[in-house]
Amino acid sequence: WIVEGDISKFFDCVNHTKLCKQLYGMGIRDQRVLMIIKAMLKAGIMDEIQINPLGTVQGGIISPLLANVYLHSFDQWVTREWENKKTKQTYATPSIQQEALKKRSHLKPAYLVRYADDWILAADTKRNAEKWKQRISNYLRSNLKLTLSAEKTVITNVREKPIHFLGCECKMVKGKSRAGYVTRTMPDRTRLKSKVKELHQKLSTLKRCKNKEALIHEINVVNATIRGIIQYYQCTTWVNIILSKYAYNLKWKAKRVLDKYGGIWLPANEVNNLTSVHADYTMGIPAVTYKYAKIGITSLAFCKWKKTQLKNPEESPFTIEGRKLYQERTGKTPLRARADELLSLHLSKIISKGATDKKYNFEYFLNRAYAFNPDKGKCRVCDEELKPFNLHIHHIDPHLPQASVNRVNNLAAVHEHCHRQIHSREDYASLGKKIWKKIIAFREKLNRLM
Structure with missing residues (x-):
């Protein structure tokens, strides 16, 4: 009870x-x-x-x-x-x-x-x-x-009726054994309906985008909302069953909106955004072409139940041991998922408003994740693990033509302080022979090209 x-x-x-x-x-x-x-x-x-x-x-x-x-x-x-x-x-x-x-x-x-x-x-x-x-x-x-x-x-x-707690429904149902019960959890359907209604309204706003850059930003906002709903409810055992019921109508609404911009159906694993999610699915999703890239609107059906871990009370930002436990836990996040964390909505909004240098466009926005993956999420200078909050993307040759400057082979994922060291003229030999050699190599490429 x-x-x-x-x-x-x-x-x-x-x-x-x-x-x-x-x-x-x-x-x-x-x-x-x-x-x-x-x-x-x-x-x-x-x-x-x-x-x-x-x-x-x-x-x-x-x-x-x-x-x-x-x-x-x-x-x-x-x-x-x-x-x-x-x-x-x-x-x-x-x-x-x-x-x-x-x-x-x-x-x-x-x-x-x-x-x-x-x-x-x-x-x-x-x-x-x-x-x-x-x-x-x-x-x-x-x-x-x-x-x-x-x-x-x-x-x-709870054996007769579900309880509602923190946006979820929980009920005890009979398991495989005669006397045993298991917990069945699912998204609170009343709250979920209101969230899906908001998503439909967000999709309607895509019709009023003035250009492709504004459209791509709004797609990023919609995708972030969809992934946010999934990530909140993925701890519930029936997440895929409940969310899939709303995915079909949402997908067709998105396609009708994108038709104005030349929208097409593409297998999810062929689009260039949210690769950590889309790589595992071949189901068609609505997408638009932006330069060389295919940008898709993700689906509510791309979800799986994820077992939640109990909070370790020793994990804390205030102690050395607590910080170590945090690093161990977050370091287990799959590389592709960590790469997708780089797709910041703040940067997306700035690009859509044309408030950045011309080389910082949506091609750069998407390829940041691809530049992060080849080095397994490690800095190209110091070889230490990168986190979204301290990561910079360095243009090896910033003077290439616009069509080539943001290619993956011209981008290097480095720490913020390592990036400053590349563009500085100071001597960093004290950091060690290996690191200093890499800094010199990046500087030589910049100087040779200037």
Whole structure:
């Protein structure tokens, strides 16, 4: 049995004094920081003279973090009542302790899952779920000055009806064994319909593009939206079944829009964009030709279930060991997928508006990924691993004709600091013979061609 919790107007009802005390208790003792946070909380709406006595800014970047701080005591209270219950006797493992408590105590088992102000609580019986719902309502009202919504907080048997949590539907269904159950998850169909409706509206805007450059940018925006939906829902077991239902109509809508620009059908693995996705599919997608390249609109059907990994609590940007764990995890991302991360929408927008040097066009935009792959995602100068945030693409010969300057064999993927070293006149022999030799080689090509 699951209690689907809904805190009524949570972001409007956060008590500022209580929140600041909690921040202080968690170790934030700098009064200047606390005063800045309090000023942010009290800041009113522009053009209005009234300040906010309660609540946090909805949509503000700091609001989800402050929600976690405010509800941290709620988490601790629930876990103290069951998962981390203190007992006189010491047990070898938590599971042994919980089995003993079930047999020898009147405690009500409960497991809380919370994300910001959205939470669910799992209980073993309907009666216990009802008792927990009442206890939580009392705790929130007396300790955090919050109200549990009586209408929206429901108790659900997940074997009979799915629960809705963070945009997903979850239900327990019978597995292959007689007594066993497995979890079936899928995108929340109501929310997904609204997202698909927005996609259809985005596709309609493609008809109003003034030129091919603007069209390519809008295609990039649509593709980023489609891939964003897929990446959010790929943790659900039925992601391919549900998303495929919407893919057909979306594909034909895209084709009708692109007909104005000479749209064609192409196998997905023959287009030049999103190669990490399209390389595995031969299904036809609508595409347009831009110079030598074929730019396609991707499909919602190009999705697979991806098993999610549990968060390692040791992974952190604040410790050496934590950063090492992060590097190990992100380094496992397939090379083609890391290459597609270079296709930044910011750069795409700048190119579409003609705000860059003429050699930085969409041919350059697409070939950045191809230049990244031959060296296996490593810098051509120092041979260290490249990340999107510190990567530059160097034109080996920037004076070639426009038709040749952005060919893959004229592009080199390097670190930002290595790129500066190539164009500098300083001596970098201290970096080592191998690296210095490569820098000299790139400089000689530039100098010979100038």
